[in-house]
Amino acid sequence: MNFTEFKNKWTSVIDEYLATHLKEDIDDKQISQIMSYSVMAGGKRLRPLLFLATINSLGKEIGPKEIQISCGIELIHTYSLIHDDLPAMDNDDYRRGMLTSHRKWGEAEAILAGDALLPLGIQWIAEGSNSIALVKIITAAIGANGMVGGQYLDIDSTNNQAVADNEKLIDRMEWLKTGCLIEACVEMGAVYAEADEQSKAKLLAFAKDFGRSYQIYDDLVDITETSQEAGKKTHKDQESGKNNTLTVLGVEKSRQELLRLTIHAKSTLVGLNGLILAGFLDLYQKVL
């Protein structure tokens, strides 16, 4: 099976699991609907697929429990998007071509939908894996020393000229904001599928490159795509005073860095059954 076949096969399974369980497992139908609205808004399911591709590379079968874990990751990712879009944060009206949660349902509702998705995501990871190690990995990745810490640095650095040339701080912010959760998908996969130390080290090296490159890719999409293509407001980072790798390096050097990371990421997979993982890097072709 190649990357596209893998992606197509499991994306529909993930989508169905999410739709079914957000509907059936939540008592209150209104909050269930608000949570589902954002989760089912058509994400690429990149993070759950990355977890599944990691365990697949280690020869582990994918069944309902593995799907539950992967969907738990998607819930957490969705919570982070809902909160990032809030008026007090990035104040976005559209995401994936649809009104953002607070614009559609109200601000309190959006905050609470995020607050409900976060623990449900961890619950699904715990139930699917029965592994305390996975719970430790995910909670560390999304807290103050991970994703939320990155978002904090982001709001703290926006429109801050002192930060604009601080490449190291921007690297750290982008890693925490996006890289940590991506790395956690791969690390959880490696631990769950009981990878040997050597394979785990290679997978984590791949995750580091992929996580770092993904943020550069996302920034490049922001300036190279039209709003319609991206389903959200683009060219927004510059307008809103955001500092990122792109504003530090410029477009051409960012592309070069993305290409370098892509090549390096592929090299980390040598000796692994990493065909499908390598396929994730092809995503970047459209901005290279």
Next chain:
Amino acid sequence: MNFTEFKNKWTSVIDEYLATHLKEDIDDKQISQIMSYSVMAGGKRLRPLLFLATINSLGKEIGPKEIQISCGIELIHTYSLIHDDLPAMDNDDYRRGMLTSHRKWGEAEAILAGDALLPLGIQWIAEGSNSIALVKIITAAIGANGMVGGQYLDIDSTNNQAVADNEKLIDRMEWLKTGCLIEACVEMGAVYAEADEQSKAKLLAFAKDFGRSYQIYDDLVDITETSQEAGKKTHKDQESGKNNTLTVLGVEKSRQELLRLTIHAKSTLVGLNGLILAGFLDLYQKVL
């Protein structure tokens, strides 16, 4: 050791653990400070003490791991307060005699401090207990079918006259909002200390009564205390159109219900080593 001695002994240990680890374990000193501000604002540490009293009643020693679990619960409780106080929710300026998080640090900062405390709380519970069962209990208790679901019903029912006389719906809202987390403290304690089935059933019955009565107590405090005594704005539920047991039953019947629950809660402890747990009910004396 009686309840007061137990409370005094462990409250200072809890406070020190929280202060030390929020400072030392979080890389970014600014977000660490914002998280600490609310956690160290002088809560009663009721929920961590309840967990510790439960394991104590089952003969389990209290050491650093048990303190870490109990403090994880307090982080989660604090996150819920920070988000409840937000402008889009209850819009409170003061809590425990201090400015609320968003009034002190800004709205984005308060949302993110909550978003960081939640996973850190689960992480501490996971690290302290190494128990996937405890992770499942806490995540279920604080999600859409628990605490956040209660908060959703609360904002949805505020100023809603159709709800004002719906005692059943108000009961459910109050149980989810407050009772679920209190029950989880006791259930986690029972599972962690490996209670036999009979003791566990008694403890859970106690937790149901205590959780239900605590919300009534909290509503009574709102009308019987002055703002200065309570450290936050009081008489606010009525002004803001909140529906709760008090607005349905009135003060006298609420007091009677609280007294009835207190007596019943004590009866559930018969046959257990429950002297300290029973002491929690004395908290209610000041409104009875």
